[in-house]
Amino acid sequence: MTASTPAPMVEAIGVHKRFGANHVVRGIDLVVDRGQVRCLLGPSGSGKSTFLRCINHLEKINAGSISVDGELVGYRRAGDRLHELRDDEIALRRSDIGMVFQHFNLFPHMTVLENLIEAPVLVRREKPKEARERGRALLARVGLEDKAGAYPRSLSGGQQQRVAIARALNMRPKLMLFDEPTSALDPELVGEVLDVMRDLAAEGMTMIVVTHEIGFAREVADTVTFMDGGVVIESGPPAQVLGAPEHARTRAFLAKVL
């Protein structure tokens, strides 16, 4: 982090992603500054989840570049060439980026606390005791300190998603990606997950959130980006994009979801 002009946390330039003949992401430029919360909105199939997965290289991009904290994702630059990184190097860079999934993806054969300490111990070579202490503190923060020994299957969806957030945070990430974190939840459980995310945003975590929760976007996001057909339609402060959208497609979408 340089004093004068710190690089943005995420900088995407002209990103394209194809699955065979299916051109899902068609040239996205996006800059997210440190401590900012960016919400990605858009209809299903607009490429927002795919784009999110490109940021930590779960999907390999076909053109363009993405850098996180000043480092290219998946590549190393030497002169005018990009060298693809080996799997282990990619894994190392990913460990600084937390991700929360729509379907939680907790490890079902491990207890909640084991879920939390697995990666810190294995990837960061932390002492299990330290990882466990921090894990318990995180569980307390998401209101689940009494569930440390429970298996994920015995938890509600909202509880599982809060554990998933704590699991990602236990790696002490500098960036958090949320892929529709409340879409698989019963309506009455959505609030508890959004509360945790709201707290996280208030603490200054840089977050990129793919969501359908317009209320959350309006309240928490610094910038809202509306995507459709694999491109950014418009981007701006929530009051502008959600309150007075410039584009007809944004208006049509908002009219349906609000």
Added chain:
Amino acid sequence: MSTTTRAATAPEGALAPQAPLRVMPVRRWGQWIISAIVLLLAAMLIQSVVANPNFEWHRVWGYFLDGRILRGLGTTLWLTVVAMVIGVVIGVVMAVGRQSRNIVVSGAASAYVAFFRGTPLLVQLIFWFNLAALYPTLQFGIPFGPAFVEADTNALITPMLAAILGLGLNEGAYMSEIVRAGLLSVDPGQTDAAEALGMRRRQIFRRIVLPQAMRVIIPPTGNETISMLKTTALVSVIAIGDLLFAAQTIYSRNFQVIPLLITVSIWYLLVTTILSVGQYFLEKRFTRGDRRGEQSYLREWLVNLIPRHTTPAPAPVTAPIEIEGGRR
């Protein structure tokens, strides 16, 4: 399901002071009758076996702890363990190989499975036993070049090694299918989550995917082990002194064919029973975090035969009575 269907239309006030309701379980007379018939048939069968002098039970038990039989049993157990260990290791390697992004690797793994599953084990065993007929000497050296080490095949491939190769390589082909099914049963989201946490491919396989695949892999592997115990009897054709071969050796001299075959059958049955118990506990171990798989058939049967009256808590007065199963 039995339910508490009452006159739900009765005025609320009339329900309040009543005593708690008793749930009357369904009487399952059919289960009583079928159980009685099956037990009767079983008793008849046991009587016919025990009382029939042709079984020569005194000879059966006479050979039961015979030194030659026990040595044969030892060989059978040892072969089973070694063949299964080789089979599981090859199975995991081949299953991973078939998922490889490298088509040469995945093709080779597929060819292996196709070959060893597609030819009879008995034939494979005889081939390994007669390997010298195809390759009189075995060499280790530069491909298509000079050899550093050379060995006489007949001296290297002993009958026991032929048996181990035959059983192990064949088992590897079957295990690879079982392991592959297990690996495919794990939700890809698990790999996504582990990758997002920065875990490496090897770590993900060992810590996340394989333990979850185990739930699917363990039950058929138990079956394979039990099956292998009996399949080892095939090695008697290449003169390995296993349990069956020990019995054959004895009855070729004294012609006590039936008693000796019963003796070894009891041994096979005994060991497979022990293995089944072990399999039960292994399965329990690997279904951690899963609430299914905990039921007692004996208890279920008894509950069905002798239902108990249960007294539920007094029906709530204000809430309407709900019929179980009526709501999704």
